[in-house]
Amino acid sequence: MTTAADQLSRSALLFLSRQSNLKDVATRLKPFRQLASRFIAGETLEEAVDAVKALTAKGLMASFDHLNEAVRSPPETRDEVKQYLRLLARIDQVGVRANVSMKLTQCGLLFDRNLALQNARAVVADATARDSFVRVDMEESAVTQTTLDIVRDLHSEFGERHVGAVLQSYLRRTEEDAKALCAERVRIRLCKGAYLEGSDVAFPDKKDVDANYVRCMRILLDSGVYHGIATHDERMIDATLEYAARQHLPKGAFEFQMLYGIRRDLQEQLVKDGHPVRVYVPYGKHWYPYFMRRLAERPANLWFVMRNLMKG
Numbered sequence: 001m002t003t004a005a006d007q008l009s010r011s012a013l014l015f016l017s018r019q020s021n022l023k024d025v026a027t028r029l030k031p032f033r034q035l036a037s038r039f040i041a042g043e044t045l046e047e048a049v050d051a052v053k054a055l056t057a058k059g060l061m062a063s064f065d066h067l068n069e070a071v072r073s074p075p076e077t078r079d080e081v082k083q084y085l086r087l088l089a090r091i092d093q094v095g096v097r098a099n100v101s102m103k104l105t106q107c108g109l110l111f112d113r114n115l116a117l118q119n120a121r122a123v124v125a126d127a128t129a130r131d132s133f134v135r136v137d138m139e140e141s142a143v144t145q146t147t148l149d150i151v152r153d154l155h156s157e158f159g160e161r162h163v164g165a166v167l168q169s170y171l172r173r174t175e176e177d178a179k180a181l182c183a184e185r186v187r188i189r190l191c192k193g194a195y196l197e198g199s200d201v202a203f204p205d206k207k208d209v210d211a212n213y214v215r216c217m218r219i220l221l222d223s224g225v226y227h228g229i230a231t232h233d234e235r236m237i238d239a240t241l242e243y244a245a246r247q248h249l250p251k252g253a254f255e256f257q258m259l260y261g262i263r264r265d266l267q268e269q270l271v272k273d274g275h276p277v278r279v280y281v282p283y284g285k286h287w288y289p290y291f292m293r294r295l296a297e298r299p300a301n302l303w304f305v306m307r308n309l310m311k312g
Helices: 004-017 020-026 030-039 045-056 074-094 113-129 141-158 174-183 206-222 234-246 264-272 288-297 300-310
Strands: 061-066 098-102 134-136 163-168 187-191 228-230 255-259 277-283
Touching (some): 045 061, 045 074, 045 277, 061 074, 074 113, 113 141, 134 141, 141 163, 163 174, 174 187, 174 206, 187 206, 206 234
Parallel strands (some): 061 098, 098 134, 134 163, 163 187, 228 255, 255 277
16 A cells, blocks of 8 residues: 555655766665665676576566666767667577667657657667567656657557557556557557656556556557566556456467566566566666666665665
């Protein structure tokens, strides 16, 4: 049950995730780095590759995500494209069952939409040549429409096998987006959402977020498109399995998706039960905003950090 204190802590942590002036201080603190290592596969590509090898040895699939939400110039976007091209090549070399996830802000979306499309296209084109897949991550609601527009552009060129979108059930618009994208056969990763949003665009109450998640999940499963049901919430997993059974869907009709370091027991159990499971594996030096959003999802983790800080 979510308490008022948890909601306040979540809002505060999400606010702090945006404060770049705190990043340098926080990332030097040993307790922060220790806890972050639970959610971040490492700061280098090779550390992430090792983490994915360990996951795939357990029958899990993966999606690599190079973390960097601080891209502010065209040269930086080119560096991000190079990172992703290197990543796709490394996946081929290693032979792991993995694809990539990428944010359009890494491609320049905050300052040049056309540049973002051009950069994203370069990555998806390379993935297509390798018969791989790029998941275009969703970010804050201010860029939701532009992100979906770019995904549609890429989808029309490269098809459902090579590019897909993410939808967040806490946004009020998501049910209609799910219907529209499924009609266009766009592959969707459905999650709840982890950004700080106003009640005009997002449901403030968890019960409404959950209800919307279930509605959208059913839309996805009815579409005949291969989607990702991204949740660690056992109630949402049970609702998905129950609906899939009712619709007589085979276990391979969709995949569950979870975050690196969260509910490893559940990840492995679902695989043992015959369900495809993909783990989202973030890595890179710019892990602070992502880590703070993970703290916000479970504010109790903050007290772990504080206790260790007080111990010195």
